[in-house]
Amino acid sequence: MKFPLYFSRKIAFSKDNKNNLSRVIIFIGRLSVALGIIVSLITVSTGFGSKKAIKERLADFSGHITVRSTRSNSSYNTSVLDNQGLDVKRIKEIPDVASVQKYAMLTGIMRNEHNFAGIIFKGIGKDFDSLRFKKFLISGTTPQVTEKGYNNGVVISDKTAKDLHLKVKDSIVTVFSKADQQPIYRKFEVLGIYRTDIKMIDDQFVIGDINHIRKIQDMKPDEAGGIDIFFKNINDADTDFPEIEKLIGYKNYAEKATEKFPQITDWISIFDTNIALIIIIMLIVVVINIIMVLLILIIERTNSIGLLKTLGASNSQIRATFINYTLIIMIPGLLYGNVMGLGLILIQKFFGLIKLNPENYYVSTVPVDLNPLAIISISLGILIISGLALIIPSYLISKISPVKAIKYN
Template identity: 35%
Template sequence: MNLPLFLARRIYNSDDKNRVARPAIRIAIAGVAIGLAVMLVSVSVVFGFKHTIRDKVVGFGSHIQVANFMTLQASEQYPIQMGDSMLRLLRQIPGVKHVQRYAVKQGVLKTETDFLGVAFKGIAADYDTTFLHQNLIAGSIPRFSDTHSTQQLLISDIMANELRLQVGDQIFAYFIDYNGIRVRRLRVAGIYRTHLSQYDRVTCFIDLYTAVKLNGWESDQASGAELTVDDFDRLSATERLLVQKVNRTVDRYGETYSSQTIKEACPQIFSWLDLLDLNVWIILGLMLAVAAVTMISGLLIIILERTAMIGLLKAVGARNRTIRHTFLWFSVFTIGKGLLMGNVIGIGLIALQRFTGLVRLDAATYYVSTVPVEFHPAVIFLLNLATLGICVLVLIAPSYLVSKIHPARSMRYE
């Protein structure tokens, strides 16, 4: 029989409600529960927020862009050949999940009373429109083409509000360059909203064919290709393979291929998101400290309360190690109850927010309308394990207090 475990169970299941230690133990359990619940909610919110913002940024620019070297170095658009052979090469790179072409043309949307400068992003049937469908608020996503013009336009709600447009409205688009002024009459097929104002204010979608023709490029040319990778955590490794096979090669028009990741294209956003990790570590440290301190207090009180019992155990031959293990097992039971309550509270709050969106945010400031949360079973398990392990470790030193208790004096202790 495991004597320390047996004694710990008897102490923990004691029905004596008049003990001084009872309130302290309840406080210790509450400290562990609240600490774990706060940690679970904090990690869930930070992961949800980071991944939501990241996915929105990736939705506009994919994971990796392959384009003309000059395009990636300047704000102007330079053509690069994106024929079948290059697309096939990009798709064969390990880690690449999807490849899609795009072309960008600057222009002006004009109504009878207003006008707005925007970037027309030309896309075709190979473009993954999942992100656009997820953020569509009105109308539909046109079947964009690279062989003919459908005269369809997808705009953001910011553009629609500023130009007073609705789905089905006709609008004129003006394009001014060295070829002069050209006009296209387009129909608003759909309206999207991502809450990323820096993109929503300037990006609308048209046919790839139209964007290429307006730029005066050949049919096999485009602004570049967007690549989606299988694993975002291996983004750098995939890009290194891309650099080896594609970068610094020259197309048949004499243009040089180059590439950049979405982190390189939007360093401010990803640096800001990385700062959130520091906040998480600070919260985890504070909550673990709170749980540890409350458990230390509870353990010291229960040891002092059980001084007579400790003296009796020593008198009958129990070693200090056995008694210390008894109180450490008692602490494990207490921590376990706190962890159970913390999981119920934390996971309950996460589920409530995920399925109801109860806590809302100002989308103009936070880029999302509700607090995003994510369930990560592995993270929940690790937080529970870390909390249990750290709390038990910090209790080892206070448990040595039992060695200072002498049987003769403790038998008279009250």
């Protein structure tokens, strides 16, 4: 074993540390490291967790990638998809694709004696992924659409249900408008109530039979206003997006879930800045505290430094000894910080104790993401950067004279 590492371990585990100033210094150093780890872990896990949760909610409701006609532009009323160049079969054969479902959308107004609400009626077909949608249901079921005849069942949002004083099995009249024609009335039965916690969705969308829109819009039985493409992993959407664009034809366009709601995307991007800022601040605090610990330990052990120099130890060996000594002090702080930080994260993950206002944060509880790579990177990053930061202040040792050091009291 090399001398610096051997000697640093000897003084780190020396019983003398329990009866002098080192005891307090070691406690402060370990406490600062532990707090830095805890705050960094919570920041990263909640930041990445929030980004992931919001993106998944957007994608699971409206598809990771949506294909629409260019004639629809940004309108909520969908135009019929152009079949020229559109190859749905090949899209389904892409390995990362989990499912594909067709839809059509039309704006309308739901009203009763209590209130009225502007809605976007999203018509679904028999290929609707009810299992994926089930996570949003808070009561009732989704309509079983066969595309033969008309299913008058709809799923409305919790907000719409409260605004119109509706519950499952209640009836509601919806008014649709059509150019140069009288308003068209449809009476629906509430089969289910959903909540995504995303205001832009919950304020507007109603799920029902696509045949109602086909009838109102004079569409053919096999036509649709768009297709929702779901992937096995949300990250696959970015990877496969170029391939999807090649299979939809030039009169249609593809759009990612996050692109449909740019205000949410802009809000999510703030997380990256906040995470980086908090980690940098905590890193600075930890490094400053560790440097102070090193300097105080050097001053406290001036006699030992003088004795080591007298016995022939070089400045570089003594510097390495004290740097190793300080890093050894940090290790229990890293362990305590990881245990406490991960413990708090797991409590939130399984019990959801901390709640949020979904109107502001798009989720009702603080989501967390346990990423092993991020956890390891935080601990290693703090340890490595602290070690590098200790190199410059350790040069104070070279200024200590052996003769004066031995006399130092």
